[in-house]
Amino acid sequence: MSQPIVLVIFYSRSGATEKLALAAGVGAVQERALIRLRRLPDLNPQRVIEQFPESREALVRMHKEYVPPAETDLLAADAIIFAMPHDLKTSEDWKPHLDMLTRVRAEGRLEGKLVAALSPGTVEEATAQGRKVAAMAREVKKQN
Amino acid sequence: MIRIRRSEERGHSEHGWLNAHQTFSFGNYQNPEYMGFRVLRVLNDDRIAPGKGFGPHAHRDMEIITYVVEGHVLHRDSTGEQHIVGPNEIQTMSAGSGIIHSEFNASDSDLARVLQIWIEPASEDLKPSYQQIAFAPEEKKGRLRLLAAPEGSSAEPLTIINQDARFFAAEVAPEQRVVHSLAAERHAWIHVVKGHVSLNGQSMKEGDGAGISGERELSVSGTGPGGGEILLFDLP
Numbered sequence: 095m096s097q098p099i100v101l102v103i104f105y106s107r108s109g110a111t112e113k114l115a116l117a118a119g120v121g122a123v124q125e126r127a128l129i130r131l132r133r134l135p136d137l138n139p140q141r142v143i144e145q146f147p148e149s150r151e152a153l154v155r156m157h158k159e160y161v162p163p164a165e166t167d168l169l170a171a172d173a174i175i176f177a178m179p180h181d182l183k184t185s186e187d188w189k190p191h192l193d194m195l196t197r198v199r200a201e202g203r204l205e206g207k208l209v210a211a212l213s214p215g216t217v218e219e220a221t222a223q224g225r226k227v228a229a230m231a232r233e234v235k236k237q238n
Numbered sequence: 239m240i241r242i243r244r245s246e247e248r249g250h251s252e253h254g255w256l257n258a259h260q261t262f263s264f265g266n267y268q269n270p271e272y273m274g275f276r277v278l279r280v281l282n283d284d285r286i287a288p289g290k291g292f293g294p295h296a297h298r299d300m301e302i303i304t305y306v307v308e309g310h311v312l313h314r315d316s317t318g319e320q321h322i323v324g325p326n327e328i329q330t331m332s333a334g335s336g337i338i339h340s341e342f343n344a345s346d347s348d349l350a351r352v353l354q355i356w357i358e359p360a361s362e363d364l365k366p367s368y369q370q371i372a373f374a375p376e377e378k379k380g381r382l383r384l385l386a387a388p389e390g391s392s393a394e395p396l397t398i399i400n401q402d403a404r405f406f407a408a409e410v411a412p413e414q415r416v417v418h419s420l421a422a423e424r425h426a427w428i429h430v431v432k433g434h435v436s437l438n439g440q441s442m443k444e445g446d447g448a449g450i451s452g453e454r455e456l457s458v459s460g461t462g463p464g465g466g467e468i469l470l471f472d473l474p
Contacts, residue, residue: 119296119316120316120336123298124298129296131294160294
């Protein structure tokens, strides 16, 4: 049977939530899943850097390293894990991506996929959650 | 038997930011005749544009060696390691039970040329680890410098891999020769990084590779105007 695909979608400014998203991804890999890591983008990266100068280094790096989630990522995934800072307000910048998610869901194309929100915690806890989601995704895939 | 794999027969992909040649099947390049050689699974010659690179992605159960020919790459991984690797350095990452890493050209102005090497580990689910060593350029001139091997293989600094394989690099000037004895039942792969060499009398140029089985002595000499640089893998 083919390996389950786990898509981790996150937002991070300082790099703290990124660390948890990576840990969840590692957990999924430990369970022999394939993973994709996607960061919700800042449509105006420079503005965010100016607004949060203390996170400049992490923001510049993440803007360079990550691509935003695409429709093909959603469709390929057997499970989707969201990782967001718990105190973060929704950003206007994410609207196109959230609209895409809503549309794909309305079209019934998310049916059968597992969706999980990463709860705040330690790196070890995030890894354990990633492992659990991947194990469940494998079970669901087996049944389908 | 020595079977030469010519440079121009390799896989090739051009993505704008990445110009890559694949000796063995990798990604979209799939050739059933070249799925690897013994435990050597991947040998990619990647030219990465300034400031560009591979975003975070995962590996599992693979010994991954990075050999930088030109420029510098910035490595970051989920174990918290962050390092710049350049020529005359070797980076070995043991993916084990799972690791996520990114690799970018560390320069915004210069190209990076990197050989990515994957060796299958002897066992699965190992603890992920990262090693990096530097060596003097002279250490590989006219001799085979051992860079990756199992623990206890050499007194010289090297990176440890979880497989009974040995990875050497050497530069051979014109008429200069290095010799490697291959034990019975052992195999070897030779890859030409730069220039021209002769392997047991057969001419090889940059990008060529050779799969070797049933031979006991390998003799590599530099040819052409500047000789050449090779990688040698002694494999089970």
